Amino acid sequence: MQINSYSPFLPGYLDRNENISDIPKETDVAIIGGGLLGTALAYYLAKLGVEVTLLERNDLNREASGTNAGSFHFQIALHQLTKNISGAEEKRLSDEVRLQLDAAILWDNLEKELEADLGVHFTGGFMVAETQEELKVLREKQSIENKAGLETHVLTGDEMRSFAPYLAPDLSGIAYCPREGHANPLLVGPTYAFRAMEMGAKIRTGCEVQKIEIIDSALSRQFKLHTSKGMIGCKRVVNASGAWTAELSMQLGINLPMGLSGLHVNVTEPREFFLKSMVQHIGRRLTLKQTANNTFIIGGGWPSRPEKFPNRYSNYWASAAGNTAVAVRVLPMLKDVRLLRVWSGVWAYTKDFKPILGESVKVPGYHVAMVPTGFTLGPMVAKILAEYMHSPANKNIIPKEFSVDR
Amino acid sequence: MREFDLVIIGGGPAGISAATTAALYNIKVALLDERSSLGGQIYKRVGPGFSVKNSKQLGNDYLRGEKLIEALTQTSATIILETTVLAIEDSQVVITTASNRYEYIKFKKLLITPGAYDRPVVFPGWTLPGVITAGAAQSLIKTQWVVPGSKIFFAGSGPLALAFPAQLSKLGANIIGIIEAAPRPGLFKSLKIASALNQNFDLIFDAIKYQFHLIKNRIKLRYGRIIIRANGVNKLESITYAKVDKYWRPIPGTEKTVIADTLCLGYGFFPSVELFKLVQCELSYDENRGGTTVKLDQWGATSIPHVFGAGDGTGVSGSYVAILNGKLSAFKILCELNVITEAELLIVSKSTRKAVRQRQKFQSAINSAYSIKPGIYELADENTIICRCESVTLKDLNPVINSTSDVSVVKSYSRCGMGLCQGRNCQRQISALIAKRHDINIGDIPGSTPRFPAKPVLLGQIADDTVLEEKYFIDAD
Numbered sequence: 083m084q085i086n087s088y089s090p091f092l093p094g095y096l097d098r099n100e101n102i103s104d105i106p107k108e109t110d111v112a113i114i115g116g117g118l119l120g121t122a123l124a125y126y127l128a129k130l131g132v133e134v135t136l137l138e139r140n141d142l143n144r145e146a147s148g149t150n151a152g153s154f155h156f157q158i159a160l161h162q163l164t165k166n167i168s169g170a171e172e173k174r175l176s177d178e179v180r181l182q183l184d185a186a187i188l189w190d191n192l193e194k195e196l197e198a199d200l201g202v203h204f205t206g207g208f209m210v211a212e213t214q215e216e217l218k219v220l221r222e223k224q225s226i227e228n229k230a231g232l233e234t235h236v237l238t239g240d241e242m243r244s245f246a247p248y249l250a251p252d253l254s255g256i257a258y259c260p261r262e263g264h265a266n267p268l269l270v271g272p273t274y275a276f277r278a279m280e281m282g283a284k285i286r287t288g289c290e291v292q293k294i295e296i297i298d299s300a301l302s303r304q305f306k307l308h309t310s311k312g313m314i315g316c317k318r319v320v321n322a323s324g325a326w327t328a329e330l331s332m333q334l335g336i337n338l339p340m341g342l343s344g345l346h347v348n349v350t351e352p353r354e355f356f357l358k359s360m361v362q363h364i365g366r367r368l369t370l371k372q373t374a375n376n377t378f379i380i381g382g383g384w385p386s387r388p389e390k391f392p393n394r395y396s397n398y399w400a401s402a403a404g405n406t407a408v409a410v411r412v413l414p415m416l417k418d419v420r421l422l423r424v425w426s427g428v429w430a431y432t433k434d435f436k437p438i439l440g441e442s443v444k445v446p447g448y449h450v451a452m453v454p455t456g457f458t459l460g461p462m463v464a465k466i467l468a469e470y471m472h473s474p475a476n477k478n479i480i481p482k483e484f485s486v487d488r
Numbered sequence: 489m490r491e492f493d494l495v496i497i498g499g500g501p502a503g504i505s506a507a508t509t510a511a512l513y514n515i516k517v518a519l520l521d522e523r524s525s526l527g528g529q530i531y532k533r534v535g536p537g538f539s540v541k542n543s544k545q546l547g548n549d550y551l552r553g554e555k556l557i558e559a560l561t562q563t564s565a566t567i568i569l570e571t572t573v574l575a576i577e578d579s580q581v582v583i584t585t586a587s588n589r590y591e592y593i594k595f596k597k598l599l600i601t602p603g604a605y606d607r608p609v610v611f612p613g614w615t616l617p618g619v620i621t622a623g624a625a626q627s628l629i630k631t632q633w634v635v636p637g638s639k640i641f642f643a644g645s646g647p648l649a650l651a652f653p654a655q656l657s658k659l660g661a662n663i664i665g666i667i668e669a670a671p672r673p674g675l676f677k678s679l680k681i682a683s684a685l686n687q688n689f690d691l692i693f694d695a696i697k698y699q700f701h702l703i704k705n706r707i708k709l710r711y712g713r714i715i716i717r718a719n720g721v722n723k724l725e726s727i728t729y730a731k732v733d734k735y736w737r738p739i740p741g742t743e744k745t746v747i748a749d750t751l752c753l754g755y756g757f758f759p760s761v762e763l764f765k766l767v768q769c770e771l772s773y774d775e776n777r778g779g780t781t782v783k784l785d786q787w788g789a790t791s792i793p794h795v796f797g798a799g800d801g802t803g804v805s806g807s808y809v810a811i812l813n814g815k816l817s818a819f820k821i822l823c824e825l826n827v828i829t830e831a832e833l834l835i836v837s838k839s840t841r842k843a844v845r846q847r848q849k850f851q852s853a854i855n856s857a858y859s860i861k862p863g864i865y866e867l868a869d870e871n872t873i874i875c876r877c878e879s880v881t882l883k884d885l886n887p888v889i890n891s892t893s894d895v896s897v898v899k900s901y902s903r904c905g906m907g908l909c910q911g912r913n914c915q916r917q918i919s920a921l922i923a924k925r926h927d928i929n930i931g932d933i934p935g936s937t938p939r940f941p942a943k944p945v946l947l948g949q950i951a952d953d954t955v956l957e958e959k960y961f962i963d964a965d
Contacts, residue, residue: 141892399575399577403950410951418946418947419946420945421946423939424939
């Protein structure tokens with residue numbers, strides 16, 4: 083990794099290169115949270131000429147945005163599926179695939195847009211099936227994906243074994259999506275922040291929003307944010323605080339349909355590079371990939387133990403044991419590779435797995451930006467929200483089912 | 489699942505003494521150790537395939553160890569060797585023995601006696617073959633009867649700088665020179681050590697013996713000098729040292745280069761606190777006892793209920809203190825298990841408590857005489873590798889350290905500490921760099937988030953088909 087080439091994007095750099103002794107007294111839009119969503123939103127708003135200030139209590143990109151594995155999930159995955167795919171389900175899944183396709187196009191152009199190396203690579207992705215029933219699901223999802231415009235292939239038998247000889251030879255089948263890939267999660271958020279700042283956005287770290295106060299006059303509504311660095315007044319607020327989104331919204335009597343879960347990730351020692359594509363499982367919790375450092379990252383939704391902020395979620399041994407068993411089953415060579423460390427991040431999900439995006443009807447001026455598959459979809463939903471906030475008359479930009487008040 | 493009243497991790501002086509003490513009261517004790525024999529570093533036994541005809545030839549430490557281990561084997565304690573502790577969760581230790589699948593061991597009380605590491609010192613050339621730590625040299629000799637190299641130069645500080653080369657030379661090694669970073673002990677320091685002497689004659693006697701051996705064999709011990717460079721292309725060819733000021737910073741113009749094929753480093757030790765961190769024990773910092781240490785009460789209880797610590801892994805104080813502290817922890821644990829009463833505890837532990845106080849006084853006099861100075865962390869130049877697992881140089885690291893004082897951020901952006909040693913080699917150097925750059929006290933820099941496995945382990949040994957996600961995953965509904 084070439085550190086010198088992107089040192090300006092390191093967390094902490096912004097503090098030391100801007101006068102941060104105080105925060106502005108007034109701003110049009112105040113964004114709470116300096117993760118991928120917050121920084122991307124700051125960028126797209128600033129680009130549209132909207133006055134914006136981002137407030138982050140810690141350093142940028144330190145929670146889920148910087149602790150995820152950086153994978154693009156464009157195929158339909160296990161968590162999107164219900165037991166039986168009915169007609170209504172098919173419609174929902176098609177919508178989700180289309181959204182994922184839009185995200186794919188955005189990622190395709192992002193390095194050019196931000197004029198930076200973000201480690202974006204389209205290396206393809208596998209979805210494996212162990213049983214005949216799982217293979218059936220692969221075929222069903224393939225037909226939905228292809229109809230929605232996402233290219234996927236299902237391979238079985240010798241065709242599968244010659245295409246991916248390193249995978250367990252007795253898998254019932256694999257789906258392959260050429261468009262899937264990854265970016266470096268350590269770079270994307272900070273780069274958005276850096277470019278946003280260049281376009282006039284104000285970014286303040288070490289600034290915790292403690293209380294949101296609404297001040298209504300006859301003519302207009304104002305928000306007053308009480309922060310650890312003093313008061314800031316704004317016309318509009320965006321809550322993009324990831325796992326803490328619901329906590330803050332409660333202050334305004336808004337009950338968001340979301341929950342939190344700690345996710346467990348395993349990292350191994352390096353081995354000679356061979357696994358170009360990410361591997362997922364259609365029936366078990368698994369994401370597996372070999373990184374640019376030649377280590378293997380194994381995750382996929384195994385839980386970790388909640389801890390109070392600022393402590394990081396701690397790990398369950400059972401998650402390591404179960405998660406690596408699925409990985410070794412799918413990629414047998416892993417049994418002779420050593421586990422070096424584990425980590426965990428907080429995953430914020432919605433009960434229907436759809437993003438929460440837009441302005442609250444109950445509390446006009448208050449916006450929420452939260453998305454369960456945050457890395458893949460984050461930049462795109464931030465862009466959609468920025469367009470809406472730039473011209474709020476255009477209400478149809480944001481799909482209804484993303485509603486804040488649902 | 490195997491269950492014990494007391495599980496002890498680490499079969500060095502502290503662990504052996506605690507296990508022996510506790511097992512005599514007929515509670516179920518398990519003593520775990522990574523190696524194939526007990527003894528820890530100081531009492532390390534000879535390796536597999538070697539036999540000892542006359543243990544007297546192996547020195548006093550070997551004999552002391554032999555006696556202790558013998559006493560333990562006469563008790564009912566279960567000794568589980570070749571076992572690595574991977575994680576500690578609630579009242580269970582996750583272990584793997586030899587190349588087997590992982591296993592849980594249940595405990596009522598846990599005593600962690602993990603010992604200490606050699607302090608890694610980073611300077612240009614420190615990664616060259618031929619540069620080794622005193623501990624590594626000691627292991628080679630104790631277990632394999634191999635003396636590394638034919639021209640051995642010793643650089644270090646502390647009592648070991650005297651003892652170790654003397655021991656080595658006795659075994660026939662060719663020691664060509666010794667440098668000690670601390671100044672020659674003056675009258676005041678000697679008096680301070682002497683005043684703490686009470687009951688510690690054995691240690692002083694050892695020291696005099698070592699000194700005498702060096703003089704007899706004309707091995708010169710130079711004070712006030714530090715290693716600054718190891719030279720060579722693919723292996724060590726020569727070493728360069730220099731005189732230091734009182735902060736151990738080299739004085740320009742005093743460099744001297746000596747031909748050597750082995751450089752043995754002994755700049756003290758630092759406690760292996762990984763397991764204490766994993767159970768989230770409260771930590772403290774004491775440079776004289778090796779840096780980050782675990783907070784203990786007088787009985788060795790940590791801030792976490794049922795978890796105790798003893799020995800150098802809780803702060804470096806040497807084997808004599810370790811034996812006594814192991815014993816004290818065992819007594820306290822017996823009391824908490826209602827095997828002995830509070831009143832009995834005070835009586836049976838009385839002489840041990842008194843002995844600990846005397847030993848500690850002596851040890852802290854020694855430690856402060858040889859305390860580490862900041863110059864030791866400033867020897868690297870731009871191209872020196874700081875993290876040898878990931879080949880990260882100081883030049884690579886500087887922009888990251890300039891931008892943040894957060895160890896975790898430094899880790900993720902530079903990859904320092906991401907390799908096979910899990911940061912054991914570089915973490916202190918990185919903390920020192922952050923401390924200097926951001927003007928923070930090194931002791932105030934929090935370490936990175938503790939995570940298992942405590943040691944790298946094959947996925948084949950931990951992968952477990954019987955653990956299914958349905959049981960564990962939080963349902964989105």
